[in-house]
Amino acid sequence: MKCTIQAAGTSRSFPTAHPLIEAHEANTEILVLTGENAGQAYAELSDADRYRLILIELGDECLGVHTGESRGLEGSQVLGFARFRLGHAEPTPLVEIVRQPVTPSESVSLAQALFESHGLKTAVCGDFPGRIVNRLVRPYYNAALAKLDSGLATADDLDLTLKLGLGYPEGPIELLERTGLAEHCVTTEALYRALGDSAYAPARRAQVALARSQR
Helix, strand or coil, X not given: CCEEEEXXXXXXXXXXXXXXXXXXXXXXXXXXXXCCCHHHHHHCCCCHHHCCEEEEECCCCCCHHHHCCCCCCCCCCEEEEEECCCCCCCCCCEEEEECCCCCCHHHHHHHHHHHHCCCCEEEEECCCCCCCHHHHHHHHHHHHHHHHHHCCCCHHHHHHHHHHHHCCCCCHHHHHHXXXXXXXXXXXXXXXXXXXXXXXXXXXXXXXXXXXXXX
């Protein structure tokens, strides 16, 4: 399935070559804006109405930051997306597609078809900060780091217990240290500011890791 790719800065979703990026073809009906400045690129479009579907790569922000909102009736052929990636680990095959309250179902289906035609998996969510995965897992990671600080168990025992007891392939402490505690701090801080829920307040160890990375 072909699409027109417009790169606008570094992309967390597609940092390296991928079949979707290689499917670029000029002047298709689908425009995919990638990179950290994808929202700005959308704001500068002068011919948005010509596209059947526009996809904006998101960070932690809501799609409405770029499209605007009014009375809960927002929604068009413009959707957001983010390929889930934990810290500096490689991106996963999961793409979270962000829709708004009255986004046409045919636009959602077309977005799913595009990503899935290039070997990716999709999940559709409403326009909320952090989308699905981060909203679910970040409080869990914070809790694990807090229990390590409180002396409940060693990092090895915490990881081993969750792997053996719940069947997780990797414990939370080793996972965060492998993918980046500093990146966890950045993400949770953004969610905490947006949601005001203390479960997302960055754990102490993540704050320390971010501070050390900035020295």
